[in-house]
Amino acid sequence: MNCIYAINGPVVKVRDTKSFSMREMVMVGKSKLIGEVIGVTDEMTTIQVYEGTAGLMPGDPVEPTGTPMSATLGPGIISNIYDGIQRPLKAMTALSGVYVTEGSAIAALDEEREFDVTVTVKVGDKLHGGDIYAQCPETPLITHRCMVPPYTEGTVEYVAPDGKYKVNDVIVKLRIDEETVQELTLVQKWPIRTPRPINKRLPISKPLITGQRIVDTVLPLAKGGTAAIPGGFGTGKTMTQHQLAKWCDADIIVYIGCGERGNEMTQVLEEFSELIDPKSNRPLTDRTVLIANTSNMPVAAREASIYTGITLAEYYRDMGYHIAIMADSTSRWAEALREMSGRLEEMPGEEGYPAYLGSRLAQFYERAGRVITLGSDSREGALSVIGAVSPPGGDISEPVSQATLRIVKVFWGLDANLAYKRHFPAVNWLTSYSLYVDTMANWFNTNVAEDWMDLRARLMRILQDEAELEEIVKLVGMDALSAPDRLKLEAARSIREDFLHQNAFHETDTYTSLEKQHDMMLLVVHFYDQCVAALDKGAKVDDLIALPVREKIGRFKYTANDRVSAEYDAICAELSQQIDKAIENKEDF
Numbered sequence: 001m002n003c004i005y006a007i008n009g010p011v012v013k014v015r016d017t018k019s020f021s022m023r024e025m026v027m028v029g030k031s032k033l034i035g036e037v038i039g040v041t042d043e044m045t046t047i048q049v050y051e052g053t054a055g056l057m058p059g060d061p062v063e064p065t066g067t068p069m070s071a072t073l074g075p076g077i078i079s080n081i082y083d084g085i086q087r088p089l090k091a092m093t094a095l096s097g098v099y100v101t102e103g104s105a106i107a108a109l110d111e112e113r114e115f116d117v118t119v120t121v122k123v124g125d126k127l128h129g130g131d132i133y134a135q136c137p138e139t140p141l142i143t144h145r146c147m148v149p150p151y152t153e154g155t156v157e158y159v160a161p162d163g164k165y166k167v168n169d170v171i172v173k174l175r176i177d178e179e180t181v182q183e184l185t186l187v188q189k190w191p192i193r194t195p196r197p198i199n200k201r202l203p204i205s206k207p208l209i210t211g212q213r214i215v216d217t218v219l220p221l222a223k224g225g226t227a228a229i230p231g232g233f234g235t236g237k238t239m240t241q242h243q244l245a246k247w248c249d250a251d252i253i254v255y256i257g258c259g260e261r262g263n264e265m266t267q268v269l270e271e272f273s274e275l276i277d278p279k280s281n282r283p284l285t286d287r288t289v290l291i292a293n294t295s296n297m298p299v300a301a302r303e304a305s306i307y308t309g310i311t312l313a314e315y316y317r318d319m320g321y322h323i324a325i326m327a328d329s330t331s332r333w334a335e336a337l338r339e340m341s342g343r344l345e346e347m348p349g350e351e352g353y354p355a356y357l358g359s360r361l362a363q364f365y366e367r368a369g370r371v372i373t374l375g376s377d378s379r380e381g382a383l384s385v386i387g388a389v390s391p392p393g394g395d396i397s398e399p400v401s402q403a404t405l406r407i408v409k410v411f412w413g414l415d416a417n418l419a420y421k422r423h424f425p426a427v428n429w430l431t432s433y434s435l436y437v438d439t440m441a442n443w444f445n446t447n448v449a450e451d452w453m454d455l456r457a458r459l460m461r462i463l464q465d466e467a468e469l470e471e472i473v474k475l476v477g478m479d480a481l482s483a484p485d486r487l488k489l490e491a492a493r494s495i496r497e498d499f500l501h502q503n504a505f506h507e508t509d510t511y512t513s514l515e516k517q518h519d520m521m522l523l524v525v526h527f528y529d530q531c532v533a534a535l536d537k538g539a540k541v542d543d544l545i546a547l548p549v550r551e552k553i554g555r556f557k558y559t560a561n562d563r564v565s566a567e568y569d570a571i572c573a574e575l576s577q578q579i580d581k582a583i584e585n586k587e588d589f
Contacts, residue, residue, distance in 0.1 A: 002062045004028070005044070010053055010300040011343040014045040014062050023193065025069045028053075029060040032105060034085055036069045036304075039344065048340060050085045050301040067189070069304065071311040072108035074167045074187035075115050075136055075144040078252065079285045081269065082108070084293035084305030086312075109187065114164040115144070117186070119171060121156050128153040129197075130318060130374025133172045133184060139286040141277070142252065145319040146171065149188045150197045150374060157181060192307040196314040198371040199378070206370075207440050208324065208384050211247040211511035212240075214412075214427045214500050217456055217521065219434040220444075221410050223250075223322055224370030224382040228330075228404045231414025232394025235426050238264055240412070241326045241388055243425070243504050246275055246284065247511045250324035250384065252316050253288045256309040259302045259332025262294045278511070295332065302336040310367050313383050317371070320379035325368075329388040330361065334400045350399045358403040365407045409435040423501055429463055448514045455521040459495055462528070466492035483541040484532065490545050491528040498554040499524060509557050516561065519568045523553050526572060530579045539582040547582065549574045 005015035012028055012035065020026065020037045028035045028049050033056075039046030047062065071086050081089045086108045095106060115136040127133060129150040138144035154174035165171065165186065172184040190196060204222040221227045231237045238260070245253045255272075257265040268290065275284040289312055293305040306327055313323040327333070334357060341354035349355040370382040387408070391401045394416055405411055411432050418426035444452040469485055478486070499520050503509040512520070531544045552571050559567045 002045075002064070004056060004058050004060045004062060006058065007053055007056050008343050010049045010298060010340070012047045012049055012053065012056065012062070014047065015043065017045055018042070020045045020047075020064055023068045023191070025065045025067055027063040027065065029056045029062075031055075032063075035062075036300075038340075046344065048300045048303075049298070050304060051298050068191040069193070070189040070191050071308055071315075072187060072189055073312070073315045074109050074146075074185075075138045076109040076113060076167065077289055077312055077315075078139050078142050078144075078287060079289075081290045081292055082308070083297065084258075084291065084301035084303075084308060086308050089292060109167050111167055114166055115186065116163075117146075117160075117165045117171060118162050119159050121159060121172060123156050123159055125156045126153070127156060127174060128374070128376065130199075131376055132319075134186070136186070140282055141280055141286040142316075142321075144186075146184070146186055147188075147318060147375065148174070148184065149190075152176070152182065154182060190311055190315065192304065192311045195367050196311070196318060197374060198318075198369075199374050200372040202370045202372060202380065204370060204436060204439055206443055207436075209249045209514060210244050211513065212243055212425060213502055213512055213517050213520070214425050214429065215244070216512075216514060217517050218429055218460065218500070219410060219412060219427065219432050220436055220440055221384065221386070221434065222370075222436040222440060223384055224368060225384055225410060225436055226365045226368050226408040227384075227386045227410035227412060228389055228401075228408045229386065229412045229414060230389040230391055230396045230401045230404070231426070232391065232416050235394070235414035235416055235419045236424055237388040237390065237414060238328055239504065240414070240425050240427075241328050241386060242268065242271065243510070244386060245272075245288075245324070245326050247278075248324050248384075249322075251287060251321040252313075252323045253284075253326065254291070254309050254313045254323060255288065255326045255328070256291045256293075256306055257328055258291075258293055258305050258330070259295050259336065260328055262296065264328075265292045265294055268292075299336045299339050302333060303340060306330070306333050306364055310364065310383075310385070314367065317381035317383045318373045318375075318379075320373065320381050322382040322384070324384045325386065327364075327385065327387040329390045330364075330404065331388075331390040331400050334361075353399050357399060358406065361400075361403050362407050365404075423496070424504065425502060429460070429500065430467055444514075449518045452518060455518070455525055458525055459499070459521060462488060462492050463495060483535055486541055487528070487531050487535060487544065491524065491531075494524050494527065494550070494553065498557065502557070506558065508560055512557065513561065516559075516564050519564060520556060523556060523568065523571060527553060527575060530575060534579050534583050537583050539579070540585065543582040543585060544579075547575070547578045549578050 002017050006013040024037045026035045033049050033051045035047040035049040038048050117136045119134045121133045127148050131148045132145045134146040154176040157175045158173035160171045167186045170183045174182045206223045208221045208223045229237050277284045291309045293302050317323050338353050368383050368385040373379045373381050389401050391398045412427045413432045414426045415428035441453045
């Protein structure tokens with residue numbers, strides 16, 4: 001029997017054994033704690049335990065399972081809440097109360113629940129990895145498609161009739177060769193650290209529409225893209241991710257609470273259970289998976305949680321869905337990695353993080369993408385990853401932020417100064433960037449409005465000019481500016497306060513369609529252009545700045561969708577009248 005030789009926090013060592021393989025899942029101690037082999041030598045095997053090791057003693061047994069640390073994939077995942085190693089917290093509450101006890105062995109999926117299964121193949125069909133052989137409604141919004149496991153192919157020998165089945169019931173039997181028959185149920189397993197195979201990667205060309213103006217217009221994210229949200233405490237990382245999860249046009253949301261405070265995860269659970277999906281009028285939980293690994297849970301499970309989450313996401317991507325992952329936050333994951341590295345006595349890198357921090361982050365983010373999945377029907381799926389980063393003191397020069405920025409294509413940098421001014425989302429539009437802007441320019445111009453990119457460029461140019469003019473104002477005061485420059489500052493203020501500022505708690509302003517965003521851009525640019533023209537005709541700059549219609553431009557974002565077009569026309573007409581009146585009152589030279 002293999003026995004524990006040494007215990008160091010979540011790291012356990014077993015001596016004089018060669019019966020374990022790297023990345024194998026093992027059962028540790030009399031309570032059968034879940035662990036994973038992370039180091040093997042001739043003399044010692046090192047295991048990280050995903051649960052609390054209090055009570056373990058040298059001499060306690062360690063049992064190999066012969067399989068890697070894997071996720072259980074099948075119907076019943078959607079609307080569930082898991083911990084970092086895919087134990088369902090709702091079921092565990094019924095089993096052990098409000099606290100998760102060590103060694104709680106419980107299936108990831110409800111094995112007694114029945115699903116209404118429709119088989120989509122017949123005897124004699126030749127199936128390959130990724131082919132769909134059955135489907136069932138998992139929730140009112142999501143149809144679960146049961147797929148042949150990757151690297152498996154054979155001829156259908158048996159097909160169960162349509163009807164109600166449990167997840168472990170045999171649905172199809174595949175003849176692999178003369179001696180081997182493989183039974184296919186509604187469930188399969190996949191190693192969490194191994195990316196699921198695909199047929200082909202597709203170029204990025206479509207945006208992930210979020211309804212958040214700073215994102216869709218200024219710093220767009222692509223479907224299948226990667227983004228990071230670094231920011232200090234109180235700048236709104238979690239709130240921004242909540243908004244993206246609620247409103248983005250992904251089919252399924254996987255929200256990973258990695259090392260966050262328990263009250264934040266409670267807020268997520270409460271909000272998601274109450275929120276109604278605007279596209280279906282069903283609860284948002286009907287297309288959401290939550291992984292809650294809070295800061296007081298075992299550190300090793302925190303390190304595994306993001307791999308568990310992205311494996312579940314890849315599984316649904318392979319069905320042909322678009323998935324958006326919210327990882328909050330990768331800094332807490334990196335801290336878990338640092339702690340594990342220290343226990344293993346590895347050589348520390350910058351700020352104590354392991355030297356392989358960058359490569360581990362890259363392995364996670366590179367599992368995103370827009371792909372043609374395995375299977376004969378050429379399904380298209382996409383997986384977008386949005387990771388929050390929590391740099392200490394908001395200093396993004398620290399290793400986790402820098403390693404992340406070298407990988408992702410979108411940087412939404414949260415600014416403490418904007419947050420203190422109550423400007424939310426507190427994304428700094430001058431320091432943030434999106435490398436997808438040029439890639440998706442054609443999509444915006446074709447599908448929304450042909451002048452979309454021109455309007456966006458004008459808004460960004462005005463904001464950049466404002467930053468330069470503010471430096472002059474700080475030195476010599478506002479009175480030193482010319483009338484056109486004062487007008488430009490007012491236009492920039494309108495962009496900031498009327499367009500970029502968005503109220504997440506307002507029923508209408510919390511989500512803005514692309515068409516409405518286009519109208520809002522047009523209004524701001526229209527106001528600026530007409531004022532510049534009026535200035536050339538002799539109008540007073542103070543009169544132009546004080547135009548009463550500006551209040552209506554500012555409140556246009558609160559206009560209901562069914563009244564947007566009429567309100568837009570009314571504001572434009574009123575603007576023209578007030579501009580004409582300002583020209584009549586022009587200065588006499």
